[in-house]
Amino acid sequence: MSAATEIKTLIIDGKDVSARPEQTVLEVARENGIEIPTLCHLDGLTDVGACRLCLIEIKGQTKLQPACVTRVEEGMEVQSDSERLRKHRRTIIELLFAERNHICSVCVANGNCELQSLSQELGVTHVRLPYRNPELTVDASHERFTCDHNRCILCTRCVRVCAEIEGAHVWDVMGRGAGCRVITDLAQPWGESSCTRCGKCVQVCPTGALYEKGKVGIERPKHPEFLPYLNLMREAQ
Amino acid sequence: MTKTITIDPVTRLEGHGKITIELDARGEVKTAHFHVTQVRGFEKFSEGRPFYEMPALMARICGICPVSHLLASAKACEAIMAVEIPETAAQLRRMLNLAQMVQSHALSFFYLSSPDLLLGMDSDPAARHIFTVAASYPELGRAGVGLRRFGQHIIELLGDKRIHPGWVVPGGVTEPLTVAKRDEILGMLLDARVAVQLALRSYKEITYRFEDEIAHFANFPSMFLGLVNGDESAEFTDGALRLIDANGKIIEDGIRAKRFTEVMGEAVEPYSYTKFVYYKPFGYPEGCFRVGPLARLNIVKTMGTHLADAELRQFKQLENGPVRSSFHYHYARLIEMLHGIEKIEEILNDPLILDKHVRATAGVNRLEGAGQAEAPRGTLMHHYKVDEDGKMTWANLMVATGLNNNAMNQGVLQAARFFVKEGRLSEGILNRMEAVVRTFDPCLSCSTHAWGKMPLLIELKDAEGKQIGEARR
Numbered sequence: 012m013s014a015a016t017e018i019k020t021l022i023i024d025g026k027d028v029s030a031r032p033e034q035t036v037l038e039v040a041r042e043n044g045i046e047i048p049t050l051c052h053l054d055g056l057t058d059v060g061a062c063r064l065c066l067i068e069i070k071g072q073t074k075l076q077p078a079c080v081t082r083v084e085e086g087m088e089v090q091s092d093s094e095r096l097r098k099h100r101r102t103i104i105e106l107l108f109a110e111r112n113h114i115c116s117v118c119v120a121n122g123n124c125e126l127q128s129l130s131q132e133l134g135v136t137h138v139r140l141p142y143r144n145p146e147l148t149v150d151a152s153h154e155r156f157t158c159d160h161n162r163c164i165l166c167t168r169c170v171r172v173c174a175e176i177e178g179a180h181v182w183d184v185m186g187r188g189a190g191c192r193v194i195t196d197l198a199q200p201w202g203e204s205s206c207t208r209c210g211k212c213v214q215v216c217p218t219g220a221l222y223e224k225g226k227v228g229i230e231r232p233k234h235p236e237f238l239p240y241l242n243l244m245r246e247a248q
Numbered sequence: 249m250t251k252t253i254t255i256d257p258v259t260r261l262e263g264h265g266k267i268t269i270e271l272d273a274r275g276e277v278k279t280a281h282f283h284v285t286q287v288r289g290f291e292k293f294s295e296g297r298p299f300y301e302m303p304a305l306m307a308r309i310c311g312i313c314p315v316s317h318l319l320a321s322a323k324a325c326e327a328i329m330a331v332e333i334p335e336t337a338a339q340l341r342r343m344l345n346l347a348q349m350v351q352s353h354a355l356s357f358f359y360l361s362s363p364d365l366l367l368g369m370d371s372d373p374a375a376r377h378i379f380t381v382a383a384s385y386p387e388l389g390r391a392g393v394g395l396r397r398f399g400q401h402i403i404e405l406l407g408d409k410r411i412h413p414g415w416v417v418p419g420g421v422t423e424p425l426t427v428a429k430r431d432e433i434l435g436m437l438l439d440a441r442v443a444v445q446l447a448l449r450s451y452k453e454i455t456y457r458f459e460d461e462i463a464h465f466a467n468f469p470s471m472f473l474g475l476v477n478g479d480e481s482a483e484f485t486d487g488a489l490r491l492i493d494a495n496g497k498i499i500e501d502g503i504r505a506k507r508f509t510e511v512m513g514e515a516v517e518p519y520s521y522t523k524f525v526y527y528k529p530f531g532y533p534e535g536c537f538r539v540g541p542l543a544r545l546n547i548v549k550t551m552g553t554h555l556a557d558a559e560l561r562q563f564k565q566l567e568n569g570p571v572r573s574s575f576h577y578h579y580a581r582l583i584e585m586l587h588g589i590e591k592i593e594e595i596l597n598d599p600l601i602l603d604k605h606v607r608a609t610a611g612v613n614r615l616e617g618a619g620q621a622e623a624p625r626g627t628l629m630h631h632y633k634v635d636e637d638g639k640m641t642w643a644n645l646m647v648a649t650g651l652n653n654n655a656m657n658q659g660v661l662q663a664a665r666f667f668v669k670e671g672r673l674s675e676g677i678l679n680r681m682e683a684v685v686r687t688f689d690p691c692l693s694c695s696t697h698a699w700g701k702m703p704l705l706i707e708l709k710d711a712e713g714k715q716i717g718e719a720r721r
Contacts, residue, residue: 116412117305151298151637154611159298202637224638225300225609227417 021087030083037065037078040091047091048100048129050217051166052079055238056175062166064100064129067091075099097133104130109140110189111147112161113218119227120219126164127218143189150195152202155224156213158193163220165191168235169212176241181206193220250278251671258282258682265692267681268519269664275671280661282685284522284649284692291643299325299612299634300418306630306645307412310691312355315348315403316623317630318416319485323619324630325418327505328638330613336603337420342485343595344406344416345621346588349484350440351399352624353541353581356689357447358392361578364683365454369461370676388450391443395585398440402592405429420607430596437593441555444586448559451582458575464666465684466574466659469494471527471537473651474544475622481552482544482587484622490547491527491537496569499527505618509631512646522692525651536654539626540688541580546570553594556587574659577687612638623648625689649690659684 020029023040030039035058040047050062058079065078070088078091090096107113107126115121147160167184170193174180181204185194195204213221215235250273256266266283290309294302303321307314319341326333333341363376366385382389400410406425407413415421455462475483476490489503503511514523515532526535537543545564551557563583566576595601618631626648633642663684667677 117301117308119301119304121414149296149298149639151639157298224298224611225418227300227304227414 019083019085019087021083021085021089023089024091032083034083035079036067036076036081036083036087036089039083040078040089045091047078048133049079050125050129050164051168053168053172053215053235053238055242056168056171056215059167059171062103062164064103066096066099068093068096101133101135104133104135105138105140107164108135108138109142111143111145111163118162118219119222120162123232124219125217145189150201151224152200153206153208153224154202155208156201156210157222157224158195158201159220159222160192161220162218163193164218165193166217167193168215168217169193169221172211172215172238176238177207177209177211179205179207179209182212251275253668253673255678255681258685265685265690267660267685269660269668269681271668271671275669277661277664277668280657280664280681281519282653282656282660284520284653291645294640294643297640299328299632299638299640302630302632302640302643303416303418304412304414309645311411312352312691313348313623313625314412315344315416316621316628318413319345319621320619320623320628320630322416322418323505323621324617324632325619326608327617327619328612328614328632328634329418329608329610329617331419331608331610333420333608334603334605336424336600337606337608338486339595339598339601340406340421340425340606341416343592343601344403344413345485346592347399347402347406349399349622349624350585350588351396351403352689353585354392354395354399356624356686357578357581357585358388358395360689361683361686362388362392364679364686365451365458365578368457369679369683370674373675373679376679385450387446391446394443395440395447398436398443398589401436402433405433417607419609422607424604424606425601427602430601433592434596437589440589441586444582444589445555448582448586451579455579460666461680461683462573462575464663465680465687466655466662467572468658468662469572470655470658471499471535472543472546472570473537473539473627474547475620475627476548477552479552480549482548482550482556482584484544489620489627492547492570494570494572496546505620505629505631508620508629508646509618509644512629514646514650520653522653523646523650524653525646526654533654537651538574538655539648539651540577540624541584542571542574542577543626544622545580545583551583551587553587553590555590556583559583559586574655574684574687577689581689612636623691625649625691626651647691649688649692652688652690656685656688656690659688 017032018029019032023045028039028043037047048064050064052058060077060080063077066075067078068090069076115127150158170182170184173182181195183194185192185198195201195206213223214233251271253269258265258267269280270278272278294305302325303318306317306321309317359378362381366381367376403413404410407415471491471493473489473491475487477483477487489508490501491499493499511528513526513528515526516523526532545560551560560583563579612634616633618629620627620629628648629646631644632640635641660681663680667680
């Protein structure tokens with residue numbers, strides 16, 4: 012089989028693009044300078060399609076598909092931006108804000124938060140849904156880090172980075188629906204868990220849910236961009 | 249038949265308050281109260297949060313003096329961490345606090361009180377505001393705006409934001425000062441000093457018009473409390489508290505935050521959401537005292553800077569012993585602004601200020617800690633308790649307005665007794681009732697402030713509470 016046959020061609024937002032068959036629509040779009048908003052996706056981790064922010068329209072399908080887990084197909088016609096998609100994306104952000112207690116003004120991630128930046132980019136000026144204001148706990152038992160469930164959006168980046176990159180699989184998810192929580196080990200306090208203290212989960216957390224103790228606001232930019240390099244170096248070995 | 253006069257809301261204050269004056273059958277003033285009519289709840293909803301989030305959270309109490317809450321809170325956190333912050337960080341914080349002092353005093357003096365002082369207590373209420381001041385006294389108007397900008401801009405340079413800077417953290421500050429920023433601040437000092445000196449000259453020219461107000465605006469013997477340095481000079485950020493009696497005798501000296509929590513009690517009155525802080529050994533209400541600019545100048549021997557010291561000497565000549573008339577809060581405020589500008593220059597001229605080591609780190613080393621600082625309107629104290637993970641289990645805040653609460657109430661009563669005679673009322677008299685409270689520059693909600701535009705309603709009620717008359721501004 013020649014290399015040429017492995018190339019798929021498709022159209023994203025009216026632009027002709029080509030891709031390798033194993034690529035996702037999100038990857039190809041970003042390679043071609045087309046920005047699709049994401050929260051649970053992070054380069055270097057497997058995708059789970061949890062946040063649904065990257066939903067796209069595909070010609071011939073009535074269902075919207077998440078770009079991060081949709082493989083490219085020959086002749087595919089993709090729309091990554093439309094009034095319908097923008098409306099859905101804004102609603103998703105509003106649902107995230109309404110679900111837990113996100114108080115940007117006093118949050119440690121204020122100014123460095125992906126949820127906050129996305130809501131600004133998508134023009135979420137207010138939340139139309141009633142806030143649930145759940146009573147959630149803060150796990151400050153760890154020597155170096157804190158987990159504040161009030162700010163967790165259940166993107167599971169922490170779960171994936173811990174299992175896939177660090178190989179420790181300390182983080183996991185417990186419960187269903189509104190009772191869903193990220194947990195360490197079998198829901199033990201973080202400080203008493205088998206955590207290796209590497210801090211990768213903190214670096215990939217898009218909000219202020221996981222953060223370094225004592226670090227606040229402007230002094231706390233995260234650096235999730237290390238992941239692809241880490242993967243590359245490991246593959247090279 | 250008893251009558252009650254209600255002034256609601258009290259205008260040109262930071263927050264929402266109300267004054268009621270009760271008259272007896274002869275139309276003479278029986279009692280008068282200053283009510284704070286709102287509740288915030290910060291002490292409660294901080295519970296469960298990690299302690300190092302407290303400075304940023306507590307600063308949200310106030311948009312005028314967030315720096316004071318930042319500092320008191322950070323110091324309480326440092327007591328929990330059991331660390332001493334680097335000297336450069338302490339000096340940077342001191343400068344931040346002084347900048348806030350200047351901008352907040354400028355707000356109080358120029359925006360909120362100068363309409364009364366320059367245009368007159370009885371002037372047309374529709375025109376009694378800062379815009380008329382600016383139109384009639386353009387130089388003073390510019391000075392007021394300029395001084396507020398000066399203070400706010402320093403806060404912005406240091407902390408990246410004019411309001412609620414995130415720069416002050418438990419252990420110090422997040423970023424050291426750069427040469428460029430230092431030089432920019434140094435370049436702003438001259439204009440600011442000239443502006444305060446102009447205000448001081450103008451103020452002294454008009455005080456002769458306010459003899460009655462000086463005599464009856466919360467003019468009574470009381471104790472005074474404020475921070476002071478070991479060398480008896482003025483201090484706003486560190487140092488220790490000193491409590492003096494009405495004759496200037498020191499009752500207790502060297503009060504650190506921990507001691508403060510032991511000797512200060514809080515009383516509750518049914519008519520106000522703000523508590524009444526008192527010195528426990530003397531009980532309530534005998535143990536009440538005054539804080540703020542007047543108290544701070546009464547307790548120090550020197551301001552510690554050249555020009556402000558010259559003014560302090562004149563200030564001390566006003567009365568024999570501690571100055572008792574709360575009207576002189578205005579004068580004290582101007583002197584503190586002058587001192588702030590001089591002190592900022594002194595701090596910036598020390599090369600130490602550019603040192604890069606500005607933060608100490610530590611975990612939870614104590615389960616309880618308290619911190620105190622001088623807010624523009626008086627002493628502020630934050631007291632926290634945490635669990636072993638550093639999560640807040642309890643918080644108590646004693647704010648300047650609570651410390652001055654009893655004095656403000658006494659002041660309103662004193663002024664009402666003098667100005668309200670035989671049930672006679674006029675708009676100017678009501679304005680004086682509000683002006684008594686304004687001298688203290690209280691921060692009621694600490695986040696809202698209103699001036700001029702809000703309606704002033706006075707209701708006359710008989711003993712059964714039936715309204716028998718009203719006046720509206």
